[in-house]
Amino acid sequence: MSAKTSSEETGEETAHVSNYLPKLDLSLIPILGCTYTILFLDRTNIANARIEGLEKGLHMPANGYATCLWIFFIPFVLIEIPSNMIMSLPRIRPNVFLGINMIILGIISTCQGLTKSYGGLLALRFLMGIFEATLPAGAAYLISEYYTRKEAPLRFAMFFTFGILGPCISGLLAYGIRNMNGIQGKEGWRWIFILEGIFTIAISFLVFFLVPDFPERTKVLSGAEKAHLLEKLRRDKGDQKLSIRSVNWVKTLGDYKIWFPTLMFFCCDMTAASMSAFIPTILTELGWKAARAQYMSIPIWLTGIVAQLFSCWVSGKVGWRFPFVLMGIMIAMVGWIIQIVYSETHAVSPGVRYFSLFAMSGGSFIQMAMTTSWMTNNLRGRASVAVGTAMILGLGNCANFVASNVFIKKEAPYYPTGFRTGLGLTMAGAVVCMTFVGLLWMHNKKLDKKRRDGTGRVDDQVEYRYQY
Template sequence: MSDKYAGADERLAKMSSDQSTEELGTVSAPTPKYITQLDLRLIPILGCTYTILFLDRTNIANARIEGLEKGLNMPANGYATCLWIFFIPFVLIEIPSNLIMSLPRIKPNLFLGCNMIILGVVSTCQGLTKSYGGLLALRFLMGIFEATLPAGAAFLIGEYYTRKEASLRYAAFFTFGVLGPCISGLLAYGIRNMNGVQGKEGWRWIFILEGILTIFISFWVFLLVPDFPENVKFLKPEQKAHLLTKLRADKGNQKLDIKSVNWVKVLGDYRIWLPTLMFFCCDMTAASMSAFIPTILTELGWKAARAQVMSIPVWLTGIVFQVFGCWVSGRIGKRFPFVLMGILLTMIGWIIQVCYSERMAVTAGVRYFSLFCMSGGTFIQMAMTTAWMTNNLRGRASIGVGTAIILGLGNCANFVASNVFIKKEAPYYPTGFRTGLGLAITGAVVCLGYVSVLWWHNQKLDRKRAEHGGEDGQTEYRYVY
């Protein structure tokens, strides 16, 4: 092995014997150059899979204000049904999908690429369907194939980075998701001018062109997505050896042995379920924004074309908060303060909307400001909560199941969001806004409870190590909070 990695490996081996999260999170060693290679190879292409999720989630909202409901003669609750029917298979497929992707003979690039190309075909067909029933069937199929993408991508990212490195990479990953609505707004603004081309309405072209974009990106998934770290090909031998040593020191053996996994313990792990509940609460905000921002902006007085464009700064705010917050978090090794800050920002946004729903004197400008609070608050939570969960898990089974659950069941907030914004309550939506505020408050309570449990574990471990001269900490490690 190259001399430049030898000293680092000795330090990693020493750190592995202690398993202290603080030491792993604050060690000041130079970042190996191959980490940049990993970043450039992993984050952009895997991030694109998350962009597609949000693109497909938000393009139906853009199509709605361009005449989707009228074009397919949808019933009063038809739009809400189109939203929630997507998430039934989306939630059910993610855990088995991640377990399948982690099997020895399954290549991540082939698995994700095949699902993505099929998703692109199904998405394109949304613009060709002639009936409301056909759209529902296509939305259900989209849920199946799209479920594999974000969970699989987040799983693979978690396999390549240490706990200290993960938060910023997850922020970059989720940033690509926020780009989905931005791109969708821009595309919808341009595509709406295609109304009548080839005899098709503008809303149909939104689905058709964005579906073709999905197919195009799928070919890059086949080419660029790497295998798991132990099988990586694009690193030099000494770089690969250093990476594996570093990951084992930080997270233990990551290879998956299905027969040796205690599935009851994995599936019942509070370190998975409490962050998932927090993700669910913050995703209520993201789901509401994705589905209803264009509609809310038109109700603020902007016409459809301007509403598409005015949604873009809202999503860009989420990107700034997300990346900067996770960068600072990675530097100081803390997650909890940033998650709580995000929750408080989100609550401010919901409170403004609730005041509006109660017929208080809330101007359009203030309501527009509330969307920025909600965007910044919710997206810093999504990235940070996912990183926080994976920071405290060990083993490929736990991380695979955890990322699937948090991005699968966590996204169940879409069921709530699609049903509490009742059309006849427009434009005040008292049910929707109060539900959103209630879940934000719930997220704060869960966050405080979770950090208390982690703190208690660390205090207990410190006492055990003090009593036994540090030797009893061999099989336990301190949690990140």
């Protein structure tokens, strides 16, 4: 009788999950994913504007473009942790917090197309770093609050997929907008900023209306569904409620379960950030120009989407993370090695280099979603998750700054400095990954010994087994 009752309860639970998981996915992923698309659009539109005459139009100095890039990352890195902590406060609603930040970001982005001076552009880039920092970290944080450790990898893959759509469409948008050169007396590069800024403002209104609250206050689910979700999350991750006064900030900020995934994310993001620096060169060598070159870059990014979604789906089924991270590293290394052989011998055909971009895209994007979900899987408590998601998407994205400085224009099309740096950081990611696995294994081994001796507790908020 008890077996039958247990089976019935399991079947009832499964029915609940199958009912409201799709509802959660539709309520969270598309709108929060759009905030990540905006991040990449705003990050790449300055490169498109440069091609259309930004530097000449604002009489920028020789190092002016590089300065515009790095000045963005100063507030971007510093703001993300306090931003996520503010969003965690009981009286703060995620839709209002993210919506206000996005609408301000859209206004600032639009103003880049209206500024008359280089100094004005620098000020606007700094302000963009402040308000853009709140969006991807806040979105990833909110996603992590709704899903169990088994469910999280695929949802993070969906989220990062929206980011990959940014470079997919950015070049084509810029190619179309360039035809507006001269309209209302404005150069084409100004329209790139203006129209994409207006697009950001439009999305911000959807954020206000569509982004749900935290699980305990959500209105997306019915009362019974919400109760079931909260109980399921409690069993899987413990008590996630935040009490700022009780947080040990020194321990939280120094947690190796946050720092190691952040370093891994940095290493893999170097590949994604670098690709935009030499994709145009390779496509030009293949004889493709303008619209066709932009079109032929789309399959490269789509490969990243497919590899990311499939690997995270399998990972969620088997319950492992690190084998997929290592697989992504190995695949990306193949791409980097091809580029280095070309750099040193000049004997690699453009077709082989084109293939290498597929390896780099697939390998790097497998790592991004997997590393983020792996980190959140091993954190307990809302404070740790808030800090972790902020750090991994803040410090981790600083690879864009490195990529912008190691791909030296005068070294084109061989880029020896950039290719060697990329391969070195990719290999460093493998070392960090294996070290992290070793630390998690040692923790679990000690915990198992304590439990065999009768001194260890069952998994709770403080003492629990870590996932590999």
